[in-house]
Amino acid sequence: MIAPAASQRLRPAPAMAAFAMLAVAAVVSVITGAADLPVRGVVLEVVDRIPLLEVDSGFTARQRDVLWQLRAPRMVIGAVVGAALAVAGAAYQGVFRNPLADPYLLGVAAGAGLGATLAIITGLASTPLLPAAAFAGALVAVIVTYGLAKLGGAGRTTATLILAGVAVASFFTALQTYVQQTSSDTVREVFAWILGRLATFGWSEVLLVVPFVAVSAAVIVAHRRHLDVLAVGEGEAAALGLDVGRVRVLVVLAATLATAAAVAVAGLIGFVGIIVPHAVRLLTGASYRVIVPLSLVGGAAFLVFADIAARTIVSPAELPIGVITAFFGAPFFAMILARSRGAG
Amino acid sequence: MRRTVALLLVSLALVATACGDDTQPANDTSFAGDAATTTTAAATSTAPPADAITTSGVETTTSALETTTTTAVAAKVFPITVGSDAGPTTIEAPPVRIAALSATHVEMLYAIGAGERVIAVDLFSNHPAEAATKPALDSFNLNVEEVIATDPDLVVLSFDPVGAVEALEAVGIPTLLLGTATTLQSSYDQMKLLGSATGLEAEATQLVEQVAADIDAAVAAVGDRAAGITYYHEADPFTFYTPTSESFIGQIYGLFAMENIADAAPDAAGQTFPQLTPEYIVDADPEMIFSTDPSGDVTQYEQREGWGAMQAVASGDVYFLDPDIASRWGPRLADLVAAIATALIDHVG
Numbered sequence A: 001m002i003a004p005a006a007s008q009r010l011r012p013a014p015a016m017a018a019f020a021m022l023a024v025a026a027v028v029s030v031i032t033g034a035a036d037l038p039v040r041g042v043v044l045e046v047v048d049r050i051p052l053l054e055v056d057s058g059f060t061a062r063q064r065d066v067l068w069q070l071r072a073p074r075m076v077i078g079a080v081v082g083a084a085l086a087v088a089g090a091a092y093q094g095v096f097r098n099p100l101a102d103p104y105l106l107g108v109a110a111g112a113g114l115g116a117t118l119a120i121i122t123g124l125a126s127t128p129l130l131p132a133a134a135f136a137g138a139l140v141a142v143i144v145t146y147g148l149a150k151l152g153g154a155g156r157t158t159a160t161l162i163l164a165g166v167a168v169a170s171f172f173t174a175l176q177t178y179v180q181q182t183s184s185d186t187v188r189e190v191f192a193w194i195l196g197r198l199a200t201f202g203w204s205e206v207l208l209v210v211p212f213v214a215v216s217a218a219v220i221v222a223h224r225r226h227l228d229v230l231a232v233g234e235g236e237a238a239a240l241g242l243d244v245g246r247v248r249v250l251v252v253l254a255a256t257l258a259t260a261a262a263v264a265v266a267g268l269i270g271f272v273g274i275i276v277p278h279a280v281r282l283l284t285g286a287s288y289r290v291i292v293p294l295s296l297v298g299g300a301a302f303l304v305f306a307d308i309a310a311r312t313i314v315s316p317a318e319l320p321i322g323v324i325t326a327f328f329g330a331p332f333f334a335m336i337l338a339r340s341r342g343a344g
Numbered sequence B: 001m002r003r004t005v006a007l008l009l010v011s012l013a014l015v016a017t018a019c020g021d022d023t024q025p026a027n028d029t030s031f032a033g034d035a036a037t038t039t040t041a042a043a044t045s046t047a048p049p050a051d052a053i054t055t056s057g058v059e060t061t062t063s064a065l066e067t068t069t070t071t072a073v074a075a076k077v078f079p080i081t082v083g084s085d086a087g088p089t090t091i092e093a094p095p096v097r098i099a100a101l102s103a104t105h106v107e108m109l110y111a112i113g114a115g116e117r118v119i120a121v122d123l124f125s126n127h128p129a130e131a132a133t134k135p136a137l138d139s140f141n142l143n144v145e146e147v148i149a150t151d152p153d154l155v156v157l158s159f160d161p162v163g164a165v166e167a168l169e170a171v172g173i174p175t176l177l178l179g180t181a182t183t184l185q186s187s188y189d190q191m192k193l194l195g196s197a198t199g200l201e202a203e204a205t206q207l208v209e210q211v212a213a214d215i216d217a218a219v220a221a222v223g224d225r226a227a228g229i230t231y232y233h234e235a236d237p238f239t240f241y242t243p244t245s246e247s248f249i250g251q252i253y254g255l256f257a258m259e260n261i262a263d264a265a266p267d268a269a270g271q272t273f274p275q276l277t278p279e280y281i282v283d284a285d286p287e288m289i290f291s292t293d294p295s296g297d298v299t300q301y302e303q304r305e306g307w308g309a310m311q312a313v314a315s316g317d318v319y320f321l322d323p324d325i326a327s328r329w330g331p332r333l334a335d336l337v338a339a340i341a342t343a344l345i346d347h348v349g
Helices: A012-031 A039-049 A061-095 A108-121 A129-151 A158-181 A184-194 A203-222 A224-232 A234-239 A244-266 A272-284 A288-312 A321-342 B002-020 B035-042 B050-056 B064-077 B103-111 B129-133 B144-149 B164-170 B184-198 B201-226 B248-254 B278-284 B299-303 B323-327 B333-348
Strands: B080-084 B087-091 B098-101 B118-122 B154-157 B175-177 B230-234 B288-291 B318-320
Touching: A012 A039, A012 A061, A012 A288, A039 A061, A061 A203, A061 A224, A061 A244, A061 A272, A061 A288, A061 B144, A061 B164, A108 A129, A108 A158, A108 A244, A129 A158, A129 A203, A129 A244, A203 A224, A203 A244, A203 A288, A224 A234, A224 A244, A224 A288, A234 A244, A272 A288, A272 A321, A288 A321, B080 B175, B080 B184, B098 B103, B103 B118, B103 B129, B103 B184, B118 B129, B144 B164, B154 B164, B154 B184, B164 B175, B175 B184, B184 B201, B184 B248, B201 B333, B230 B248, B230 B278, B248 B333, B288 B333, B318 B333, B323 B333
Parallel strands: B098 B118, B098 B154, B154 B175, B230 B288, B288 B318
Antiparallel strands: B080 B087
C-alpha cells in the first residue's frame, strides 16, 4: 500500500474542505441548465423551504417545478450515486488490499448491469426489485471474480484480481448484450441506461436508492478501523483479534449493495471508485479512517461536478456521465497502476 | 467523524423525503407502444373551438357551414384528456406553442393546419420546408431542460428512452408519446389524436380520409398485377436488418399482395426486423429490390459480390424510395404507396 505520511485521524480541515466542495457542486448544479433560473430566486426558494420561513422567490410555477422536480432530484441522485461508488471503491481496496479495486474493474458493476437489464426487460423497472436484481447480479460477479483471482494462487499480484475482474466484466457484459438484443422493444431504454446517465430523475428514484446506500455506507464507515488493520496483513489482523472472515464478508456485501443500488438507478458509471479514494489518499494519507468518510463526501461532490460537465459540454444535448468519469478516470488508473508497480 | 457522516446521511434522507411530498405523477413504466390506448383516447373530443383557430392565426380549410357547427360546441372541448403511449394527459387550452420532436409528427401537425403553432422540431425535420427553419432539438439525445426552455404548451415525442415524458409532466407540460405506428390504422389514429389535442379534429379527420383515399387509388391503379411478386426492402445496406410483412412498411407492400423474402428467413420468427445475410438475399433472388439509399446509385448493387447475377439487379428492377418518406408514418404515406405503385407498374409493364 502506498503510504505518504499517514495521518490516522480525520482532522477538521480536510473534512470541511470536502463538505465545502460538495456544497459548491450542489449550488452550481442547481443553477446550471437550459431553463433560466436566476441564482437569487434559487436561494430564496431554498430559504422558503425552511420550516416557518416564508419568502417570495419571484419564481413562476414552471420555474419552481424545474428547480424542485428536475434539478434538485438530479443533483441529489448524483451525490448519492457518487458517494456510493466512491465508498464502495474504498471498501474493495481495503478488503482486497488492492489499490486498483473498483466496482467497475472488479466486474461488480457489469454483474449489477446484467441483473438490472433482466429486471428492466421483465418490466420491473422503477420497482424495488430493480436494485434487488442488480444486487444479485453484483454479488455473483464479485464472488466469481474473487474465486478466479484465488485460482491464480500463490503468484497473486494486484494485477491478478483486476484481470479476473476484466474477464468477469466481459462475460457479464456479453450476457447483458445478448439479453438486450433479444428484447428489441426495450433496447433503447437499456442502451441509454447502460452508458450511465443521470438524465431524468424524479424523487421516486432518490427514494429507491437512498436506503440501500445509507445502510451500506453506514456498515463501511463502521468498519473503517478494521480496514486499517487488514491493510497490515491477514495474519497480523487475526493475531490482533480481528475476525478477518466476518469483516471481509460484511464489507464486501455492503460495498456490493452500494454498487448495485448505484448501478440500478444510474447505469454503469466507471472509475469513481478509483479516482476519489486515491485522490483522498494522495491528499491526506493512507488510513481508512480518513479515506472512507472523505470518499463518501468527495464522491458525492465529484459526481455532481461530472454531471454538470456532462450536461454542459455538448449542450443542448447531453453526454453520458460515464464518458466524463472515464475520461478523467482512465489516466488516473494508469497513474495508480504505475505507482503500485513501483511500490511492488 | 462518525457523527458527521451520520449527519450527512440523515440530511440526504431528509431532503429526499421533504421534497418527495411534492406532486409526483404515478410512475408509468409501460413506455412500450400500445395502439389500443391511442385508439380509445382519440375518441374523447368533439370539434375544434373557433377561438383557438383565430388566436393562432391558422387558416383552416373547413367550409363555412362546418365552422358554424363547431363554434356551438367549442366551449366543451378544452380541457381535454388524451391518451398516448405514456398514458393519459390533460391539455387545458388549445396549444399554441408545440414542441414536436419527431419528424413524422411535425408533418402531421403541418398537414392538419397546426404548422404555425410548432415552435420547435426534431433535428431530422425537413418537411415541409418551413419546418426546417424552426429551432431543432436532438430527440435522440434529449435534454429535457432545453425543451422546457422553448416554453412549450404541448410536447410530442416518438420515443423516450430517458423518461422525458415523466419529467415534462412533472413540470406541468402535457406530453404525448406517439411511438412508431404498427399499422396504417395506428398512423391514422395518431393523426386524429393530434387533431383532438390541437382542437383541429375536423381537419385531422379530413386528412385521414384524404390519405386513405390516395392510398386506395394508388393500390387500385396496380390492381392484382403485383400479387405474389417477391421483393426485398433494403432498410440498411450494412447490417441487412430487414422488415418482414408484419412490420409497418411490410404491411404497405402487403397492400399490393407482394411477397417479402424476409418472411422465410431462418430467424424471422416473431421478429418484425430480422437480420438477413447477403447470402440469404442472393439465394432468395427477389424479383424487385426497393432501396432507401438517398444516392439513388444502382451500380452499388452491381458491384456487390454475387449480387450482379440476381434477377432484380440484372434486369434493372432496383427501385429507390425517398428514405424520409419510407421511414415516417405521417401524411406522406400516400406518396410512399404511390412510389411503390409507380415502380410496380414499371416492373409489370
